[in-house]
Amino acid sequence: MLQIDGVIKYRDGRQTVTNVSLTVEAGERVALLGHNGAGKTTLLRLILGLTKIDGGQISIFGHPPGSIEARRLTAYLPENVDFHQSLSGKEVLRHLARLKGDRATRADDLLERVGLAADAERRISTYSKGMRQRLGLAQALLGDPRLSLLDEPTSGLDPIARWEFYELVGELAAGGGAVLLSSHALTEMEARTDRIAILRAGKLVANDTLESLRRSAGLPVRLRVAARPDRAEDLMANLGGCRINGRSVELACQADEKMALLSSINALPHLVEDIDIVPPGLDDLYRYFSAPEETRS
Ligand SMILES: Nc1ncnc2c1ncn2[C@@H]1O[C@H](COP(=O)(O)OP(=O)(O)O)[C@@H](O)[C@H]1O
Numbered sequence: 001m002l003q004i005d006g007v008i009k010y011r012d013g014r015q016t017v018t019n020v021s022l023t024v025e026a027g028e029r030v031a032l033l034g035h036n037g038a039g040k041t042t043l044l045r046l047i048l049g050l051t052k053i054d055g056g057q058i059s060i061f062g063h064p065p066g067s068i069e070a071r072r073l074t075a076y077l078p079e080n081v082d083f084h085q086s087l088s089g090k091e092v093l094r095h096l097a098r099l100k101g102d103r104a105t106r107a108d109d110l111l112e113r114v115g116l117a118a119d120a121e122r123r124i125s126t127y128s129k130g131m132r133q134r135l136g137l138a139q140a141l142l143g144d145p146r147l148s149l150l151d152e153p154t155s156g157l158d159p160i161a162r163w164e165f166y167e168l169v170g171e172l173a174a175g176g177g178a179v180l181l182s183s184h185a186l187t188e189m190e191a192r193t194d195r196i197a198i199l200r201a202g203k204l205v206a207n208d209t210l211e212s213l214r215r216s217a218g219l220p221v222r223l224r225v226a227a228r229p230d231r232a233e234d235l236m237a238n239l240g241g242c243r244i245n246g247r248s249v250e251l252a253c254q255a256d257e258k259m260a261l262l263s264s265i266n267a268l269p270h271l272v273e274d275i276d277i278v279p280p281g282l283d284d285l286y287r288y289f290s291a292p293e294e295t296r297s
């Protein structure tokens with residue numbers, strides 16, 4: 001388990017990580033979200049012991065960052081993972097396995113696990129970005145870590161490669177691993193993580209399940225109502241809202257007003273063709289929690 005208590009980091013006389021406390025339990029996937037420069041990479045590097053802590057404490061299964069025990073238990077996939085282009089995936093992974101004291105066959109198992117077995121003999125220069133990220137994950141998993149720190153692992157991946165990557169992350173957690181992964185992409189986290197921590201300018205501004213964050217933000221639900229042909233004006237006259245893409249009208253309401261609004265829409269079958277309900281997405285939450293508190297609406 002990872003425990004971070006009131007951690008502070010100064011850079012150039014400025015706090016880039018301010019009093020951050022966060023835990024990640026075994027089997028848990030926690031998303032660390034934040035804009036570029038929010039402090040995600042810095043926090044991960046503090047956990048790894050690659051950057052010195054200026055205040056507070058971090059413990060990795062009871063061990064301090066950078067200790068041999070902590071390093072043995074921790075996997076790290078850096079933001080810009082890079083490999084020797086002229087070597088094959090298998091050559092690189094076997095080499096790294098030797099450095100970590102793992103068997104060469106373990107490298108082959110991991111290539112299989114991340115779906116690279118068929119391409120293991122190809123040069124890395126011929127790999128797609130998604131394949132390189134999967135090789136990066138295989139590299140991080142050498143030595144059987146219990147905590148995985150993944151820094152923006154899906155940036156630059158296409159939707160299918162992302163989906164596959166999250167499958168692997170899910171397997172890690174299902175096997176009892178603790179996973180902390182950073183991202184500035186938001187929507188993809190929705191069904192993929194157990195808890196969400198949002199960093200803004202070095203401060204942790206939210207740390208909860210998606211459902212609880214939704215509730216505490218109290219953001220509106222949107223209803224998209226498609227009008228029957230040529231009835232969009234009538235529909236707006238009845239319901240208000242604003243016109244989107246020609247025939248549809250969008251209405252916003254609080255979660256507890258939704259049923260009442262749905263009834264009034266239902267009472268207009270001659271005007272209404274279809275309804276979509278759009279709950280607040282992670283993007284909305286992210287905007288809400290990353291805005292300064294006094295400007296939240
Ligand atoms: N090596 C460094 N020296 C000085 N400042 C740094 C260094 N690395 C990062 N920073 C600063 O720390 C802040 C957080 O950066 P970073 O952790 O990389 O953010 P993120 O990963 O969320 O994009 C930024 O303001 C960045 O400019």
Ligand SMILES: [Mg+2]
Nearest residue numbers: 040041042079
């Ligand atoms: Mg970063």
